[in-house]
Amino acid sequence: MPTESVSAPVLEVRGLQTHFFTHGGVVKAVDGVDLRVGGGEILGLVGESGSGKSITGFSVIGLIDAPGRIVGGSIRYLGEELVGAGERRLQQLRGKEIAMIFQDPMMTLNPVLRVDTQMVEAIHAHEKVGAAAALARARDTLAMVGIPSPQERLLSYPHQLSGGMRQRVAIAIALLNKPRLIIADEPTTALDVTIQAQILYEVQKLCRETGTAMIWITHDLAVVSGLADRIAVMYAGRIVESGAAADVVHRPSHPYTQGLVDSIPTRATHGSLLRQIPGMTPSLLQLPQGCAFRPRCGYASSACLTVPQAVDVPPQKTVRCWHALA
Numbered sequence: 001m002p003t004e005s006v007s008a009p010v011l012e013v014r015g016l017q018t019h020f021f022t023h024g025g026v027v028k029a030v031d032g033v034d035l036r037v038g039g040g041e042i043l044g045l046v047g048e049s050g051s052g053k054s055i056t057g058f059s060v061i062g063l064i065d066a067p068g069r070i071v072g073g074s075i076r077y078l079g080e081e082l083v084g085a086g087e088r089r090l091q092q093l094r095g096k097e098i099a100m101i102f103q104d105p106m107m108t109l110n111p112v113l114r115v116d117t118q119m120v121e122a123i124h125a126h127e128k129v130g131a132a133a134a135l136a137r138a139r140d141t142l143a144m145v146g147i148p149s150p151q152e153r154l155l156s157y158p159h160q161l162s163g164g165m166r167q168r169v170a171i172a173i174a175l176l177n178k179p180r181l182i183i184a185d186e187p188t189t190a191l192d193v194t195i196q197a198q199i200l201y202e203v204q205k206l207c208r209e210t211g212t213a214m215i216w217i218t219h220d221l222a223v224v225s226g227l228a229d230r231i232a233v234m235y236a237g238r239i240v241e242s243g244a245a246a247d248v249v250h251r252p253s254h255p256y257t258q259g260l261v262d263s264i265p266t267r268a269t270h271g272s273l274l275r276q277i278p279g280m281t282p283s284l285l286q287l288p289q290g291c292a293f294r295p296r297c298g299y300a301s302s303a304c305l306t307v308p309q310a311v312d313v314p315p316q317k318t319v320r321c322w323h324a325l326a
Protein backbone atom coordinates (compact mmCIF):
# COMPACT_ATOMS: atom_id res chain seq x y z
CA MET A 1 0.00 0.00 0.00
CA PRO A 2 1.28 3.52 -0.70
CA THR A 3 2.45 5.27 2.43
CA GLU A 4 3.04 8.91 3.25
CA SER A 5 6.76 9.56 2.92
CA VAL A 6 8.56 11.11 5.86
CA SER A 7 11.94 11.39 4.15
CA ALA A 8 13.59 14.72 3.28
CA PRO A 9 12.56 15.89 -0.18
CA VAL A 10 14.62 14.77 -3.16
CA LEU A 11 12.92 17.49 -5.16
CA GLU A 12 11.27 20.66 -3.95
CA VAL A 13 9.72 23.02 -6.48
CA ARG A 14 8.41 26.37 -5.28
CA GLY A 15 6.54 29.01 -7.22
CA LEU A 16 7.87 27.71 -10.56
CA GLN A 17 6.94 29.86 -13.57
CA THR A 18 7.83 28.74 -17.08
CA HIS A 19 6.52 31.02 -19.80
CA PHE A 20 6.70 30.95 -23.61
CA PHE A 21 7.21 34.26 -25.33
CA THR A 22 5.35 33.72 -28.60
CA HIS A 23 4.22 36.10 -31.37
CA GLY A 24 0.68 35.72 -30.07
CA GLY A 25 1.65 36.73 -26.52
CA VAL A 26 3.04 35.20 -23.32
CA VAL A 27 1.91 31.61 -22.72
CA LYS A 28 2.08 30.99 -18.97
CA ALA A 29 2.44 27.20 -19.30
CA VAL A 30 3.57 26.83 -15.68
CA ASP A 31 2.55 29.64 -13.38
CA GLY A 32 3.43 29.28 -9.72
CA VAL A 33 3.78 25.52 -9.26
CA ASP A 34 4.79 23.98 -5.92
CA LEU A 35 5.76 20.29 -5.77
CA ARG A 36 7.64 18.09 -3.35
CA VAL A 37 8.70 14.46 -3.68
CA GLY A 38 10.71 12.38 -1.22
CA GLY A 39 12.89 9.26 -1.61
CA GLY A 40 10.87 6.15 -2.47
CA GLU A 41 7.80 8.29 -3.03
CA ILE A 42 5.66 8.49 -6.16
CA LEU A 43 3.94 11.77 -6.95
CA GLY A 44 1.21 11.64 -9.60
CA LEU A 45 0.95 14.86 -11.60
CA VAL A 46 -2.49 14.81 -13.23
CA GLY A 47 -4.40 17.12 -15.56
CA GLU A 48 -5.97 17.50 -18.99
CA SER A 49 -3.89 18.01 -22.11
CA GLY A 50 -2.16 21.39 -22.21
CA SER A 51 -2.31 21.98 -18.43
CA GLY A 52 1.49 22.27 -18.15
CA LYS A 53 2.48 18.84 -16.80
CA SER A 54 5.22 18.09 -19.34
CA ILE A 55 6.58 21.61 -19.20
CA THR A 56 6.85 21.23 -15.42
CA GLY A 57 8.87 18.02 -15.96
CA PHE A 58 11.07 19.54 -18.65
CA SER A 59 11.71 22.56 -16.40
CA VAL A 60 13.03 20.27 -13.66
CA ILE A 61 15.57 18.64 -15.96
CA GLY A 62 16.52 21.94 -17.59
CA LEU A 63 15.14 21.14 -21.05
CA ILE A 64 13.20 24.32 -21.81
CA ASP A 65 14.20 25.90 -25.11
CA ALA A 66 13.35 29.26 -26.66
CA PRO A 67 10.78 30.74 -26.85
CA GLY A 68 10.30 29.22 -23.39
CA ARG A 69 12.09 30.30 -20.23
CA ILE A 70 11.88 29.75 -16.48
CA VAL A 71 10.97 33.22 -15.28
CA GLY A 72 10.45 32.60 -11.59
CA GLY A 73 10.57 30.20 -8.68
CA SER A 74 12.95 27.60 -7.39
CA ILE A 75 13.76 23.96 -8.20
CA ARG A 76 15.82 22.33 -5.47
CA TYR A 77 17.28 18.88 -6.07
CA LEU A 78 18.68 17.47 -2.79
CA GLY A 79 18.91 21.08 -1.64
CA GLU A 80 20.82 22.26 -4.75
CA GLU A 81 19.19 25.09 -6.71
CA LEU A 82 18.75 24.10 -10.36
CA VAL A 83 17.15 27.31 -11.64
CA GLY A 84 20.08 29.18 -13.13
CA ALA A 85 22.45 26.17 -12.88
CA GLY A 86 24.93 25.85 -15.76
CA GLU A 87 24.26 23.49 -18.68
CA ARG A 88 27.29 21.41 -17.68
CA ARG A 89 25.87 20.70 -14.23
CA LEU A 90 22.44 19.91 -15.68
CA GLN A 91 24.02 17.51 -18.16
CA GLN A 92 25.82 15.74 -15.32
CA LEU A 93 22.51 15.29 -13.51
CA ARG A 94 20.44 14.23 -16.55
CA GLY A 95 20.49 10.49 -17.12
CA LYS A 96 22.59 9.92 -14.02
CA GLU A 97 20.75 11.33 -11.02
CA ILE A 98 17.60 12.60 -12.71
CA ALA A 99 16.14 10.47 -15.50
CA MET A 100 13.16 11.03 -17.74
CA ILE A 101 10.90 8.44 -19.37
CA PHE A 102 8.76 9.60 -22.29
CA GLN A 103 5.44 8.41 -23.72
CA ASP A 104 7.25 7.31 -26.87
CA PRO A 105 10.12 4.96 -25.98
CA MET A 106 11.78 5.88 -29.29
CA MET A 107 12.57 9.29 -27.72
CA THR A 108 15.04 7.28 -25.62
CA LEU A 109 15.96 4.42 -27.96
CA ASN A 110 18.13 4.61 -31.04
CA PRO A 111 16.45 2.51 -33.79
CA VAL A 112 19.73 1.43 -35.41
CA LEU A 113 21.56 0.22 -32.31
CA ARG A 114 21.15 -3.04 -30.43
CA VAL A 115 19.80 -2.85 -26.88
CA ASP A 116 23.13 -3.94 -25.36
CA THR A 117 25.06 -1.19 -27.18
CA GLN A 118 22.59 1.47 -26.05
CA MET A 119 22.57 0.32 -22.45
CA VAL A 120 26.36 0.09 -22.19
CA GLU A 121 26.66 3.58 -23.75
CA ALA A 122 24.18 4.95 -21.21
CA ILE A 123 26.33 3.55 -18.37
CA HIS A 124 29.60 4.75 -19.88
CA ALA A 125 28.22 8.29 -20.35
CA HIS A 126 28.42 8.68 -16.57
CA GLU A 127 30.70 5.98 -15.21
CA LYS A 128 33.92 4.15 -16.06
CA VAL A 129 33.14 0.46 -15.64
CA GLY A 130 34.43 -2.51 -17.61
CA ALA A 131 32.38 -3.84 -20.54
CA ALA A 132 31.54 -7.12 -18.78
CA ALA A 133 30.31 -5.32 -15.64
CA ALA A 134 28.29 -2.88 -17.75
CA LEU A 135 26.66 -5.73 -19.67
CA ALA A 136 25.85 -7.58 -16.46
CA ARG A 137 24.21 -4.45 -15.06
CA ALA A 138 22.26 -3.98 -18.29
CA ARG A 139 20.99 -7.58 -18.14
CA ASP A 140 20.04 -7.31 -14.45
CA THR A 141 18.18 -4.05 -15.06
CA LEU A 142 16.18 -5.61 -17.92
CA ALA A 143 15.25 -8.44 -15.55
CA MET A 144 14.24 -5.86 -12.90
CA VAL A 145 11.63 -4.33 -15.21
CA GLY A 146 10.16 -7.74 -15.97
CA ILE A 147 11.75 -8.52 -19.34
CA PRO A 148 11.84 -12.29 -19.90
CA SER A 149 15.10 -13.81 -21.25
CA PRO A 150 17.03 -10.56 -20.69
CA GLN A 151 20.28 -12.03 -22.05
CA GLU A 152 18.58 -12.62 -25.43
CA ARG A 153 16.78 -9.27 -25.43
CA LEU A 154 20.14 -7.51 -25.06
CA LEU A 155 20.89 -8.67 -28.61
CA SER A 156 17.65 -7.26 -30.07
CA TYR A 157 17.14 -4.09 -32.06
CA PRO A 158 14.21 -1.88 -30.93
CA HIS A 159 12.08 -2.85 -33.98
CA GLN A 160 12.29 -6.51 -32.92
CA LEU A 161 10.51 -5.73 -29.64
CA SER A 162 6.79 -5.18 -28.93
CA GLY A 163 5.61 -1.72 -27.79
CA GLY A 164 5.43 -2.88 -24.16
CA MET A 165 8.93 -4.39 -24.32
CA ARG A 166 10.35 -1.24 -25.91
CA GLN A 167 8.89 0.85 -23.09
CA ARG A 168 10.34 -1.54 -20.50
CA VAL A 169 13.76 -1.17 -22.16
CA ALA A 170 13.39 2.64 -22.05
CA ILE A 171 12.46 2.39 -18.35
CA ALA A 172 15.46 0.08 -17.77
CA ILE A 173 17.75 2.66 -19.42
CA ALA A 174 16.34 5.33 -17.09
CA LEU A 175 17.12 3.06 -14.13
CA LEU A 176 20.62 1.98 -15.25
CA ASN A 177 22.52 4.69 -13.41
CA LYS A 178 20.39 4.35 -10.27
CA PRO A 179 18.82 7.82 -10.46
CA ARG A 180 17.52 9.51 -7.31
CA LEU A 181 14.63 11.04 -9.26
CA ILE A 182 12.66 9.80 -12.28
CA ILE A 183 10.21 11.94 -14.22
CA ALA A 184 7.88 9.68 -16.20
CA ASP A 185 5.76 11.50 -18.79
CA GLU A 186 2.75 9.33 -19.75
CA PRO A 187 4.99 6.27 -20.33
CA THR A 188 2.20 3.70 -20.34
CA THR A 189 -0.53 5.66 -22.11
CA ALA A 190 -0.01 3.94 -25.46
CA LEU A 191 0.07 0.42 -23.98
CA ASP A 192 -2.79 -1.98 -23.43
CA VAL A 193 -4.21 -2.05 -19.90
CA THR A 194 -2.70 -5.41 -18.89
CA ILE A 195 0.84 -4.39 -19.87
CA GLN A 196 0.24 -0.97 -18.30
CA ALA A 197 -0.81 -2.60 -14.99
CA GLN A 198 2.30 -4.85 -15.01
CA ILE A 199 4.63 -1.91 -15.64
CA LEU A 200 2.95 0.22 -12.94
CA TYR A 201 3.35 -2.63 -10.45
CA GLU A 202 7.03 -3.07 -11.30
CA VAL A 203 7.76 0.67 -11.18
CA GLN A 204 6.08 1.00 -7.79
CA LYS A 205 8.08 -1.95 -6.42
CA LEU A 206 11.31 -0.48 -7.77
CA CYS A 207 10.74 2.92 -6.19
CA ARG A 208 10.03 1.30 -2.84
CA GLU A 209 13.05 -1.01 -3.02
CA THR A 210 15.59 1.50 -4.34
CA GLY A 211 14.32 4.68 -2.63
CA THR A 212 13.96 6.41 -6.00
CA ALA A 213 11.66 9.44 -6.06
CA MET A 214 9.26 9.54 -9.00
CA ILE A 215 6.97 12.04 -10.65
CA TRP A 216 4.44 10.19 -12.81
CA ILE A 217 2.78 12.55 -15.29
CA THR A 218 -0.58 11.48 -16.70
CA HIS A 219 -3.98 12.76 -17.83
CA ASP A 220 -5.53 9.65 -16.27
CA LEU A 221 -6.41 10.00 -12.59
CA ALA A 222 -7.33 6.30 -12.45
CA VAL A 223 -3.74 5.31 -13.35
CA VAL A 224 -2.14 7.24 -10.51
CA SER A 225 -4.85 6.51 -7.94
CA GLY A 226 -3.38 3.02 -7.49
CA LEU A 227 0.25 3.96 -8.10
CA ALA A 228 1.03 7.26 -6.40
CA ASP A 229 1.50 8.12 -2.74
CA ARG A 230 0.49 11.71 -3.38
CA ILE A 231 -1.33 13.39 -6.25
CA ALA A 232 -1.06 16.95 -7.54
CA VAL A 233 -3.84 18.05 -9.91
CA MET A 234 -2.85 20.66 -12.47
CA TYR A 235 -5.15 23.03 -14.36
CA ALA A 236 -4.07 25.83 -16.72
CA GLY A 237 -0.53 26.05 -15.37
CA ARG A 238 -1.33 25.80 -11.66
CA ILE A 239 -1.66 23.03 -9.08
CA VAL A 240 -5.29 23.26 -7.95
CA GLU A 241 -5.26 20.40 -5.45
CA SER A 242 -2.57 18.22 -3.88
CA GLY A 243 -2.45 15.70 -1.08
CA ALA A 244 -2.35 12.01 -0.21
CA ALA A 245 -3.59 9.99 -3.20
CA ALA A 246 -6.51 8.39 -1.34
CA ASP A 247 -7.63 11.77 0.00
CA VAL A 248 -7.55 13.40 -3.43
CA VAL A 249 -9.37 10.54 -5.16
CA HIS A 250 -11.92 9.65 -2.48
CA ARG A 251 -12.52 13.12 -1.01
CA PRO A 252 -11.77 15.61 -3.82
CA SER A 253 -12.00 19.22 -2.63
CA HIS A 254 -11.57 21.13 -5.88
CA PRO A 255 -14.52 21.06 -8.31
CA TYR A 256 -12.07 20.23 -11.13
CA THR A 257 -10.75 17.19 -9.24
CA GLN A 258 -14.36 16.18 -8.55
CA GLY A 259 -14.99 16.32 -12.29
CA LEU A 260 -11.94 14.14 -12.99
CA VAL A 261 -13.04 11.62 -10.34
CA ASP A 262 -16.58 11.52 -11.77
CA SER A 263 -15.20 10.70 -15.20
CA ILE A 264 -13.31 7.60 -13.97
CA PRO A 265 -15.15 4.50 -15.21
CA THR A 266 -16.16 2.13 -12.38
CA ARG A 267 -18.18 -1.08 -12.18
CA ALA A 268 -21.17 1.00 -11.10
CA THR A 269 -20.95 3.17 -14.23
CA HIS A 270 -20.34 0.22 -16.56
CA GLY A 271 -22.62 0.51 -19.58
CA SER A 272 -23.85 4.03 -18.72
CA LEU A 273 -22.55 7.37 -19.95
CA LEU A 274 -19.76 8.84 -17.86
CA ARG A 275 -20.07 12.36 -16.58
CA GLN A 276 -17.81 14.76 -18.45
CA ILE A 277 -16.52 18.09 -17.20
CA PRO A 278 -18.51 20.66 -19.22
CA GLY A 279 -16.71 23.14 -21.46
CA MET A 280 -13.14 23.18 -22.70
CA THR A 281 -9.75 23.94 -21.19
CA PRO A 282 -9.04 27.64 -21.64
CA SER A 283 -6.39 28.99 -23.99
CA LEU A 284 -3.34 29.91 -21.95
CA LEU A 285 -3.18 33.09 -24.03
CA GLN A 286 -6.66 34.15 -22.93
CA LEU A 287 -7.19 32.93 -19.41
CA PRO A 288 -10.44 33.95 -17.75
CA GLN A 289 -10.18 36.52 -14.97
CA GLY A 290 -9.64 35.00 -11.51
CA CYS A 291 -9.88 31.21 -11.18
CA ALA A 292 -9.12 29.64 -14.58
CA PHE A 293 -11.70 26.90 -13.94
CA ARG A 294 -14.50 29.43 -13.22
CA PRO A 295 -16.30 29.21 -16.62
CA ARG A 296 -16.62 25.40 -16.25
CA CYS A 297 -17.41 25.30 -12.56
CA GLY A 298 -20.84 24.66 -11.03
CA TYR A 299 -19.83 26.40 -7.80
CA ALA A 300 -18.54 29.63 -9.39
CA SER A 301 -19.47 32.88 -7.63
CA SER A 302 -18.28 36.48 -7.76
CA ALA A 303 -15.47 35.52 -5.33
CA CYS A 304 -13.97 33.43 -8.16
CA LEU A 305 -13.19 36.58 -10.16
CA THR A 306 -10.15 36.82 -7.86
CA VAL A 307 -7.41 34.15 -8.17
CA PRO A 308 -7.82 31.82 -5.18
CA GLN A 309 -4.83 31.35 -2.87
CA ALA A 310 -3.79 27.86 -1.81
CA VAL A 311 -5.54 26.86 1.42
CA ASP A 312 -4.98 23.84 3.67
CA VAL A 313 -7.85 21.38 3.84
CA PRO A 314 -7.57 18.84 6.69
CA PRO A 315 -6.10 16.34 7.06
CA GLN A 316 -3.25 17.17 4.65
CA LYS A 317 -4.44 18.70 1.41
CA THR A 318 -3.72 21.99 -0.27
CA VAL A 319 -6.46 23.38 -2.51
CA ARG A 320 -6.79 26.52 -4.63
CA CYS A 321 -10.50 27.22 -4.57
CA TRP A 322 -12.81 29.72 -2.87
CA HIS A 323 -15.35 26.92 -2.49
CA ALA A 324 -13.00 24.08 -1.46
CA LEU A 325 -15.03 21.18 -0.09
CA ALA A 326 -13.82 19.81 3.25
Ligand SMILES: Nc1ncnc2c1ncn2[C@@H]1O[C@H](COP(=O)(O)OP(=O)(O)OP(=O)(O)O)[C@@H](O)[C@H]1O
Nearest residue numbers: 020022027029048049050051052053054055056284
Ligand atom coordinates in the same frame (compact mmCIF):
# COMPACT_ATOMS: atom_id res chain seq x y z
N1 LIG B 1 7.29 25.62 -27.67
C1 LIG B 1 6.16 26.14 -27.20
N2 LIG B 1 5.73 27.35 -27.61
C2 LIG B 1 4.60 27.90 -27.12
N3 LIG B 1 3.82 27.32 -26.20
C3 LIG B 1 4.19 26.11 -25.75
C4 LIG B 1 5.38 25.46 -26.22
N4 LIG B 1 5.48 24.26 -25.60
C5 LIG B 1 4.41 24.18 -24.78
N5 LIG B 1 3.64 25.28 -24.86
C6 LIG B 1 2.40 25.58 -24.13
O1 LIG B 1 2.49 25.00 -22.86
C7 LIG B 1 1.23 24.41 -22.51
C8 LIG B 1 1.50 23.25 -21.61
O2 LIG B 1 2.07 22.20 -22.37
P1 LIG B 1 2.40 20.79 -21.74
O3 LIG B 1 3.02 19.96 -22.82
O4 LIG B 1 3.16 20.95 -20.48
O5 LIG B 1 0.95 20.23 -21.41
P2 LIG B 1 0.58 18.81 -20.81
O6 LIG B 1 -0.28 19.08 -19.61
O7 LIG B 1 1.79 17.99 -20.59
O8 LIG B 1 -0.31 18.24 -21.96
P3 LIG B 1 -0.15 16.90 -22.82
O9 LIG B 1 -0.71 15.83 -21.94
O10 LIG B 1 -1.00 17.16 -24.02
O11 LIG B 1 1.31 16.76 -23.13
C9 LIG B 1 0.56 24.05 -23.82
O12 LIG B 1 -0.80 24.30 -23.73
C10 LIG B 1 1.17 24.98 -24.81
O13 LIG B 1 0.27 26.05 -25.02
